[in-house]
Amino acid sequence: MAPPTTAMLPGATAAAGQVPGTSPAIPGMLPNMFPLTSGQFGALPVMPIQAMTQQATRHARRVYVGGLPATSNEQKDSPVVLDCATWPANTIPILQSVATFFSHVMSAIGGNTAGPGDAVVNVYINYEKKFAFVEMRSVEEASNAMALDGIIFEGAPCKVRRPSDYNPSLAATLGPSQPNPNLNLAAVGLSPGSAGGLEGPDRIFVGGLPYYFTEAQIRELLESFGALRGFDLVKDRETGNSKGYAFCVYQDVSVTDIACAALNGIKMGDKTLTVRRANQGTTQPKPEQESVLLHAQQQIALQRFMLQPGALATKVLCLTQVVEVDELSNDEDYQDILEDMRTECGKFGPLVNVVIPRPSPDGEHAPGVGKVFLEYGDVESASKARQSLNGRKFGGNQVVAVFYPENKFYEGDYDG
Structure with a gap:
């Protein structure tokens, strides 16, 4: 139980006109707070x-x-x-x-x-x-x-x-x-550039992110302008999937407006990015920053190509927004989903393998949960499948189908 608000320190006495066990009112203090006392x-x-x-x-x-x-x-x-x-x-x-x-x-x-x-x-x-x-x-x-x-x-x-x-x-x-940039965060198992330090006037809102973009891909995109002091990709608490927006702060805050100007409005996959200062109030880049901005835009064009779904076709497809995590825990439901995937996705060509990662029984992070991986016998079949499946409505959600690196798939790396 919580200690009573009338509790007094040993040896304390009540002043005249004061209820025993309470402290005299001090302007600016809440009535149920204990004020600091001498010593x-x-x-x-x-x-x-x-x-x-x-x-x-x-x-x-x-x-x-x-x-x-x-x-x-x-x-x-x-x-x-x-x-x-x-x-x-x-x-x-x-x-x-x-x-x-x-x-x-x-x-x-x-x-x-x-x-x-x-x-x-x-x-x-x-x-x-x-x-x-x-x-x-x-x-x-x-x-x-x-x-x-x-x-x-x-x-x-x-x-x-x-x-x-x-x-x-x-x-x-x-x-x-x-925060002081020289803090020894390693002493408590943290590292610089996490979500810490995401406050202040230079915080950037990054919206309109395709749901299939990984945290590493988004970081790589943002770091075209410089090192990040803080980054936070907002995720659904239940599924762990991206909500399509993030916040970041650059170590060198002078690039804040450059990054906003270069990234805002560009196409990424099937989405258009909205990038601005989180506290609103837009500021245009200064003339001397134009050459830096041009170089940054060139880097963005390259990054956009690398992240564009379908840019590099492989024999493996990764589907998201097709399965619910809670359906994967039940063995019967899981087998039904596997069979449905084999039947439906086998229509586009020789389907070699279907992998649907399941949640860990002990609640620990399991790579790839919520995704479906389809391995086809050739790139042409995978391309047909992607063209047909990407954007299709499934259970009220819009399916996202992207090519997945074959080497990662064969190594069992499903977090890409």
Whole structure:
């Protein structure tokens, strides 16, 4: 159960006119929050002015942490807000473990910039929805925490994002809005260029991506303009398939508008890309950038050719949006799907093999789940199949059929 909001620190006494077990109201503090007191966390006494300053910067000092592991029933009666400086001995274990975990991780990556001590000062947890708001001591430490997206906490990968009340324009006046590029992310099993650092005015929205584009292909396309600081291909939570849009940030933010101008509106397969700053407000490239833009457009033309379905015909086809993942777990359903595929897809020529990857029983990632691979005896038959199957409606979905590298197929590499 959550500790009562009237809990007091040992030795504390109630002042005149104050309800025992509560703290005097401080402007800018929520009534159920415990204010920092003199000597705790090695901080100076929190005066009203200081409290108001903390409240004004709070939106930039908090991070949202989603995907927390499930907790026991008695721990999810209601959301909990607790000040780390006033934890009672009987506080909820996961509440303390979240704060302790992120404090240790911040220290391990070199993300603490506000002096000695723990970076985390407050934690709010919603047990039912499995998310938390973790409040840091400083704006800079919160920005460094953004690099922790994907960190594994008690076996669960966590999403680290800015909260909905985050104001990028205001935050830019309070401190760094991006993680320090010199953070030692390898110390906690992360690598630069993941989804971390995807905030701020230079974040790019990339929409209209064909669903069959892999993460590696999209990265290769975007990196025609330079190295990425962050990249996030948005996927369906149930199937793991691409939703057709992504976000990215370049290490060199000066190429942001160049990339947007070169990529926006170009055809990719059966789609047209929409590429712009995520925070809107388009900016045209400067005249001195035109030569860079021309070179980038030439690179894009080459990439577009390489990614175009049908550009390099092979004997193997990869179909997506033809099977539901939950249908593949049942043996009878799976055999029916296999037989249907052999019958229908064998009409276009000699069908040598049909491979439909199945989900792993233990829930681990299984390469190629949701795809169907068709190996034909010759390229001509595979081409006929692709021409007939691509774009066909199946179960309300539009089938996507693309040629698949034969060497990857023969090696059992179905993640391409």
